Amino acid sequence: MTSAASTIPHLRFAGVRKSYGGTSAVAGLSLDANAGEIFGLIGPDGAGKTTAMRIACALLLPDAGTVAMLGHDVVTSPQSVKRHVGYMPQRFSLYGDLTVAENIRFFADMYDVPSAQRREQEERLMQFSRLAPFRGRRAAQLSGGMKQKLALSCTLIHTPEVLILDEPTTGVDPLSRQEFWAILKQLAADGHALLVSTPYMDEAELCDRVALMHHGQALAAGTPGEIKAGFTRRLLEITGQDALTALRRLTQKRNELAVSVNRFGDRIHIVYDEDRQRENVLSLLRGLDMSARHVEPDIEDVFVERMEREERTA
């Protein structure tokens, strides 16, 4: 990497907007993803993640704003997109009748990868995806996790600097997910820039930086640690034998107390702002076999806080 290149982010969104009819899908998104970094777009269905990714791949034109790939505007120089980007859409089309190796060769041909280079890259991909024992198996016969690894391998055949992966782990079991994320970490360590979307909050922790997406906007952006540090409320966890009674009392009084009450299995989380509210909650639980402790928020707690704040100001 030259010093000149390192000052330009691999992928830059600047004020990107896109509407479908009257519905705003992406409402002013700006972010940078650098070499060696996994940037996560975290958010539910309909948050604008896919639209943002399709704009970055020059498959959709933005209404406003720009996306630059290694400094090249994707609208004015679409060829740079093809050369520098590997895009794995949510439903990646593998050819079910072709074997693992044939699928990889097909994508190599689509991207005009010279055959010597293709053979070398194919070996590397087989190694790191651990698909080598299955190279003669037809894609239709692979498990869900293996299909995702093959799709990723096809995306990487032309050695793109930037990888854009749309919900690559949705519907994949936890073991395969862990393996898939280990591969993504390795790709980042090798110097790729990765933009990865996921609806699942726990995957935010695996990214270097994330944007919490809602209604086409980033509610918050930064490292997972920075995002959690931005939680402005306080969190009390209540557990014990009398959880159901406690929950009943708390939900009855939640408006009066001006706190949020959430049940997670046998744990109750209270989100509050002031000492006085905590005292009120604790006095409500007097006589019950319950204990309370302060806990740190996770990404989902922050997401919920920001969504509620957004709705109050809307």
Next chain:
Amino acid sequence: MSESSAASDGCAVRATQLTRRFGDFTAVDGVDFAVSTGEVFGFLGANGAGKTTVIRMLCGLLAPSAGEARVAGFSVNRQPDAVKRHIGYMSQKFSLYGDLTVGENLQLYGGVYGLKRHDAEDRGRELLSRLDLEQAADRLPTALPLGFRQRLALGCAVLHRPRILFLDEPTGGVDPVARRKFWDLIYELADGGATVFVTTHYMDEAEYCGRVSIMDRGRIVALDTPDELKKQNGARTMQDVFLKVIRP
């Protein structure tokens, strides 16, 4: 603790050496478990572990090759139709009718389950209010956010007051506020005496269940409360438990 209550007659689901073979392949291999009435039971496993086959047997859609299961007091082997009448089922790809309003979808399912017109209307109104869908009653589901559609699908699945509710990855793709709302409804149903059987790939949801089972290659390899499973495996999260009990 849970074993003794599960062994009593009050249990909602009991599988005894439940087995299903497809040709030479044993998809479900002598599975034993029991779920008590009012439990929120998490049913986890790797892709291809046999979860869907178990659920299809428990719903009376697929006959066991060996062993038995009783659901809501009926045998899936001998009374599959009675089983179907006493369960509710909601999958991630729920079937709502896009041309019918929210209220009409509920009425339609009332008809499907054989409710009398009056009962269906009363029950529909009750559910609209409980599911916080009143303001959406006259709108088409296709025009509503995913969280609303998910709550409507839940309403359609519980219209006939099933004793057991099967939820197959019910909260996929919804925002965290909608997800918390959905889980509040699940707990409300369970507190009202319904038994809830949930499958999910997402381990934070496993933490929300009273007990959790994990399937691997046709067998149940772990079954207990999330806290106990974490203790037994020296794990901090259910994700760690899963990775410890599943063979790579």
